[in-house]
Amino acid sequence: MAKAKKGKPAPRKKAAPTKKANKSAITMVNFNDTISSIPARLTAVSVAANVGVTFFGGVGTATVALFRSGLLINMQTLTASGSVSFSDVAQFDRITVDGVGTGAGPNATVINISVPTSPATPTNFPAGEFHIGYIVI
């Protein structure tokens, strides 16, 4: 009980963060004003991501792998145009896409990832082998 009495002033103390919250809200507004010039970033929580690989003018194959902290989390292979789904992708994960597209023209292989990455997608490759890594941002 004594503890409960002592705890009564606590709500007053909690009022202080309310003032801080206002300050931080202002900070947030400023941050939002500048964020439009930089790429969108993934939130801290994990999300699902699709990695689409499309081959034009010929057959192709691609191996898509997801790495977190240098460890292989998931790896899948596409033997034709299609997409790979990762149910759990977090910021700073690395997605590698390696393979061969036999088609013609500058877009023999086109890669598209559904979450923001560095470098941004779509990425296209001419005929031949391709090797690229994307950092989820």
Place this chain on the structure above:
Amino acid sequence: MKPNRILLVLAFFFMAMGIKAQTEEKKGVFTEEDLSSGNYKDVFRSFFQLAFNQLTSEKKEFAFTTNPYAIMVKLDENKLKTEEYLKYTWLRRFNISFAGKLNEANRFNGFSSGIKYSIINQRDETVSRLFLQQALNASAERTSLNQALSAYIQSFSGDGASQANTEVNSIMNGDAKFKDLSPALQSKLKELAGSGNFNNLKKLIDKSNDFNLKQVAIDDYNAIKTNFQKRWLVTLGVSDTTYTDKFRFSTVVLSAEILKGISNPGKKVDVELSINGGYNFVNDTLKAGRDLDRRALQVESGFNFIFNDGAVSWAELKVSGEYNRVFKGLYTDERKDLLTINGTLRLRLFRDLWLPIEIKYDPKKGRVFGFLDVRFNFTALSRK
């Protein structure tokens, strides 16, 4: 405007379109246009060819050859998507051609048309799983390297990881040479090379620090592709020629052609076996009226020597023997059998422009006669 002039204007229009489509490009993966021999392109076209045949003879002709799929792609590039591309493989095996003929006075002298089907085309790597597997095997170490570098990249925190990833992409995609990399990445690559899992990388690093990993990949891919162009090609076809004044056949030819590369890859001079034959049904001019009663067989067999600069040929010399036999409708003073020794020199003037000069020698009469052709090959695709 006279018909032959209209056709000539059209011919130059197509040629101008093709030249405009060509752009300068850095050394990259060679296309089928680069790697195929001129002889192959004369046998089978995957896109378009414009030919001016026998320019110096009395029977000039200019011909346009394509395949139905190439026309479909020209109209809708979505047909290049893998599913569509594979669906129309049978259609790409067709060649259709149209030609306008001119007489000695350069006047219109009838049309000819033809259709050809490649019953065996092992040279089309774009639908070959075997080719894909060979290319994948060649790229396996670079795939492992890209994946192994994830641990290095993710040892950096925050934006450092993105920067390290950009640098790794630059070496994998040829934007940077090994010597241009940061000491940290160079050190990591040396460490991986020494691990025993990346022997090709170790050889490159030991040799020089000036290597471009992408160029190595391109060279590997081109070598496999060049080797693939030596495989079998067998076509069957039928062609016809009409009269000037009436749409009726004056000639019908049933033909077959076989090509097979026979030299080992990587030689300065490649050798290709080339066999073609045709059975001709021709109007017998000794008889009144119009018919197809004259029958003649023509078979040519020889070797095409392809002179390479890297993987791309710049000149070809085809040496062959040709046998002609008239089975029916032999003219007076005409020999039933005729054997000639042929030589065809093909010079590549530009990337897509070939100049074949054909010389025929009749050893019995000691007579030499020759033809000058111009062949212009172009694709439906931009090379940007």
